[in-house]
Amino acid sequence: MKRYEPIIGLEIHVELKTLSKMFCGCSADYFGQKPNSLTCPVCLGLPGAVPFTNAQAIQDCIKIGLALNCQIAENSRFERKNYFYPDLPKGYQISQYRWPLCTNGYVDIEDSQNQKIRIRINRVHQEEDTGKLSHLDGITAIDFNRSGVPLVEIVSEPDFREVEQVRIYAKKIQQIFRYLEVSEADMEKGNMRLEANISLREAGESKLPEYRVELKNINSFKFMGDAIEYEIKRQQELLEKGEKITQHTRGWNENKKETFVQREKEEAHDYRYFPDPDLLPLKIEKLEEIRKSLPELPEQILKRLQSMYGLSYYQSQLIVSERFLVDFFEDAVSLGEENKISAVDVANFLINKNVDINKVSPEEVISQITFKKSGIISDTSALREVVKEIIKENPQAVADYKSGKIAVIGVLVGAVMRKTESKADAKIVKELISELLS
Amino acid sequence: MFNKEDIKKLAKLANLPIKESEYEKFASQLSEIISYVKQLERIDSNQVEPTFNVTGLKNINWGDKVEPSLTQKKSLQNAKMQRNGFFVTKGIFNE
Structure with missing residues (x-):
């Protein structure tokens, strides 16, 4: 029997937590809002509306690129990615294709066997989110509040060979988003979404397979792991039977624990990308300032904790x-x-x-x-509780103390010490008693 | 230059309801248009930068400020179908 090796790549989409949307002034904070209450002619794709680029989003995208060791483009542009789907009111998504903001990065991860693996990042680009569809009894309902929310896509090279590596990588990227404070990166809320590309090749083969199956819309690390495991098994069985696998997109059915065909995959040229004439080109300035504004990242802190402490x-x-x-x-x-x-x-x-x-x-x-x-209790708030109890239990001593017999404090301290089996810090106990009785 | 299959595919990508009886006609029309535009290939444009915008402006950006949106009612006012504040379209079943 032939042995197969999984070839896995990951695309991560993350919504930025900017105030306004990517190309208009509608609020990007759509979670829990009334449907279609955060829209305008731009994000509804009405004729004649003109988009403007959100400078904060561009800066956040560059920050992500820098944190992932990417090269940052000097000149960048937006293009239109054309396809028809009801979540896309314009008939195209504004995205980046030939002039992405960030390219050629990498992330180093370490698996559970302490093996270091470098995952290359092909690109980090800026785009806009689509509307949210809900499918109910024969109709599809659309909420465009999410339409136009800044979305950054991070595309890895197919450098993963095991599911565990994908999980470690995705969690690390999520951590970076949070440290950079560019997104909550909450998978359940859909701030962060994963798509995995999976194919198999015979062990020992060095060429990439001619097909890849894309797993879309996975909203938890666990489902992603399950979906990839399932897909590896499914493809292996097909290949063992001598069947050819075609390029297509599959979804994950959590109830049945299996992947299912969503649609045949378009080729990039089917999207007929072209530069968006409504949006002006970007010239990246102040890159050094952005670089300097980066916070200390998890990787650096990880090293510092080891060397410093x-x-x-x-x-x-x-x-x-x-x-x-x-x-x-x-x-x-x-x-x-x-x-x-x-x-x-x-x-x-x-x-x-x-x-x-x-x-x-x-x-x-x-x-x-x-x-x-x-063995000494020096936690003031814990001792305060004990002292309060003792005060309650010794009304006579308290009365004496209050009438001026200060020396009686020794009785109260002694009571606290008995109660704490002599573990209380006597100095703090004394202070607390005078404080509480003053 | 273009055949029926090309037209079928283009119609699908452009979401245009073209009848099969029209494939032939559009194939020849599209071929004509493309060969007309193809005349440009006679010019050596190797050294010419493509023009995507004519203003020469760059970095005209929005400063992440929230502006008022349309109300839900306004946003939906031209929708052919709506329900409970949502736009509605016929079911998409591939999910």
Whole structure:
């Protein structure tokens, strides 16, 4: 039996969170809005309407390109991609074909066997989103609020050989969008969408197969993994039977857990791309300024956490998973320095305890670690509760204290110490008692 | 130059309802038009940049400002079919 190797490429679409749409002044924040309430002659494709390019979107697209190590074009243009589908009121989508903003980038990923793989990025280009279709009992309902929302497409080369690599890559790109703050990149809301191209070739063959099957409209990492696995198996069975696979587009049916034919794939020339005469060419200026405005990216932070704080790759990766967690970690580390708590202790605490960092402060984390290490409770808010209880339980001592017998505070401190099995920080307890009784 | 198959494909791409009886006629008309335009090939245009815009302007951009949109009612007012605020078209079944 022949052995086959999957050849997989990924296209990622991401909606930018600009204020207005790509080519008009309608709000781009369409989620949950009344259907067709964020439209105008431009995004409805009415005759005579003239589009303008949103400069913020262009800048965001360039930021993505820079973060993915792309070359940024000096001159760029929009073209019309012509096809008929009800989600497209103009009969064409404004996109980029021959003059994309960003080309020839790469992303390095590391799989679960710690193997480093470089995924080449063919292009990152700017386009507009289409309207949203809902199919119900024989009709199709269209909401054009999404029509014209800035959309960036990131096209990888077919450099993936395993599903796991695709998942790691897609998550990494999602993380980059969030660090750049150009998109929420929420798959469930449809801010980020994936399309995979899959074909198989015989193991040892170096040429790319003559066909590829495109999997469209996948809105979760899990479905994408399932769909690709299914498709690899399906194609393998066909090839083993000696059948030829044609180029086409398939969707994923989550209920049946199988892919299905959507449409025969158009060739690029069928789209009859041509420069949009309504839109003026772009000359990219201030590229260095944009480059300088880039925030520290996950990859750089990953390296910094290892070199600066001595964290392992695994620890660093977990902390980098969210920008907020990185800040939280670094705040806690600098607080911990005074208490002789190492960065590794902080990282371990955050990772192993699975702390909900939305509910606790870096200060609380540090005092919890201090307690764990020394057995001394120095967390003021925890001690305050104990002190309150003691005050309630000792009305006589409280009355004495209030009448001027300050020395009675020793009784209250003693009570707190008994209750905490002598683990409370006596100095803080004393302060709290005087504070609460003053 | 153009045959029936070409016309069939072009009609499909352009979403035009062309009858099969018209294929022949359009094939010859389109061939005529193309061969007329083809005269341009006699000029050496290797050194000429294609013209996509005539104003010479660049970077006339929009500064990411929200402007009022049409109301839902206005947006739908010329729609042939609508329902509950949506434009409606006959079912698209390939999804």
